[in-house]
Amino acid sequence: MATTTATVSITSNIQSSNNLSINASSTLMKTGLTTGLELMDMGHGELTEASARDALHEALGTANSSNYVYICNMATDDQQYMTIGIHETVVGYLGAGEWMFIPWNMGDADAEINIEAEASGTIPYNWAIFKSEPYTLPVSTPA
Amino acid sequence: MATTNATISISSDIMGYGVNISKSMTLKKAQSCTNLEETSGLRTKKFINTNAIAIIEADEYTAASDGTANSGHKVYIRNTSSDKANYFYIAINASAAAQTTTETIGKLYGSDWLLMPYTGGTNITVASSTTDTQYLEYIVFADGMTK
Numbered sequence: 101m102a103t104t105t106a107t108v109s110i111t112s113n114i115q116s117s118n119n120l121s122i123n124a125s126s127t128l129m130k131t132g133l134t135t136g137l138e139l140m141d142m143g144h145g146e147l148t149e150a151s152a153r154d155a156l157h158e159a160l161g162t163a164n165s166s167n168y169v170y171i172c173n174m175a176t177d178d179q180q181y182m183t184i185g186i187h188e189t190v191v192g193y194l195g196a197g198e199w200m201f202i203p204w205n206m207g208d209a210d211a212e213i214n215i216e217a218e219a220s221g222t223i224p225y226n227w228a229i230f231k232s233e234p235y236t237l238p239v240s241t242p243a
Numbered sequence: 244m245a246t247t248n249a250t251i252s253i254s255s256d257i258m259g260y261g262v263n264i265s266k267s268m269t270l271k272k273a274q275s276c277t278n279l280e281e282t283s284g285l286r287t288k289k290f291i292n293t294n295a296i297a298i299i300e301a302d303e304y305t306a307a308s309d310g311t312a313n314s315g316h317k318v319y320i321r322n323t324s325s326d327k328a329n330y331f332y333i334a335i336n337a338s339a340a341a342q343t344t345t346e347t348i349g350k351l352y353g354s355d356w357l358l359m360p361y362t363g364g365t366n367i368t369v370a371s372s373t374t375d376t377q378y379l380e381y382i383v384f385a386d387g388m389t390k
Contacts, residue, residue: 102255102256102257103254103255103256104253104254104255104256104257105252105253105254105255106251106252106253106356107251107252107253108249108250108251108252108319108356108358109249109250109252110247110248110249110250110319110358111247111248112245112246112247112248112282112384113245113246113247114245114247114279114280114281114282114384115282115284116245120247120282120285120382122285122319122382124321124354124356125354126352126354126355126356127354128355129327129352132327132328132330132352133327134327136257137255137257138257139257140255140257140258140262142262142264164350166349166350166352167349168349170251170253170264172266178271178274178275178276179274181273181274181313183313184359184360186335186346186347186348187346189335189336189346189365190362190364191335191348191359191360191361191362192314192316192317192318192359192360192361192362193273193313193314193315193360193362194360195271195273195274195315195360197268197269198268198270198271198360199249199251199266199268199358200357200358200359200360201251201253201356201357201358201359202333202348202349202357202358202359203333203348203349203350203351203355203357204348204349205347205348205349205350211347218313219274226264228253228264230255230257
């Protein structure tokens with residue numbers, strides 16, 4: 101069985117009298133099961149302001165399944181940020197050098213994750229998606 | 244100046260060979276080199292039914308920052324149980340219907356966590372999948388608070 105583990109460590113001194121330290125780890129499993137995920141995609145892309153809003157990935161597969169998404173804005177210019185959306189709702193803004201990790205419903209267009217560059221120049225980004233089965237491959241279009 | 248750092252490490256052998264992702268970041272205000280300076284504080288919420296509840300209310304957070312058009316809030320949420328059979332729906336929606344809205348982000352099973360940017364413009368609503376007792380831990384690192 102494949103094993104995928106996601107770990108986060110957060111430290112903060114915002115509360116000066118009570119420094120915060122969070123450490124959490126989870127082994128990512130198939131939907132509601134104790135067997136590990138067995139599908140993943142990962143890659144690197146570049147966004148420009150002119151490209152407008154793009155889907156990160158086709159939202160295929162089983163709705164309400166167990167999937168996880170990592171996105172990192174690899175820009176180094178503080179002005180270059182990415183808008184992250186679910187369907188028609190903006191979730192937040194991912195600044196230069198920032199990453200995010202979320203579960204993802206996937207399944208249909210209503211769950212689409214979309215990304216958009218919000219500054220001039222090119223914004224490089226890394227992404228990875230860890231998926232439950234069954235995953236629906238795109239329909240073949242024979243020549 | 245306050246400093247909040249977050250590091251993610253993902254390891255996987257799905258491919259048959261090891262895949263490792265590791266990335267650290269310092270949480271900053273939108274389009275700025277200034278670090279985030281406010282927080283909701285770490286909170287824990289007990290759930291004993293499947294009612295949807297807004298755990299993060301948008302009216303507590305500014306939707307714009309220091310003259311920029313956007314905000315650089317970050318949200319961390321973790322299901323502190325270890326049961327992989329139960330979960331929480333996590334939705335970005337003003338109303339309380341996490342499991343039925345098109346703005347459902349996904350499901351956090353036992354031990355699962357998320358860290359994501361947040362606009363401060365819409366509530367974050369959650370709903371437990373079970374009447375079994377489950378706990379959710381969460382914190383907002385804020386780019387401006389209204390309360």
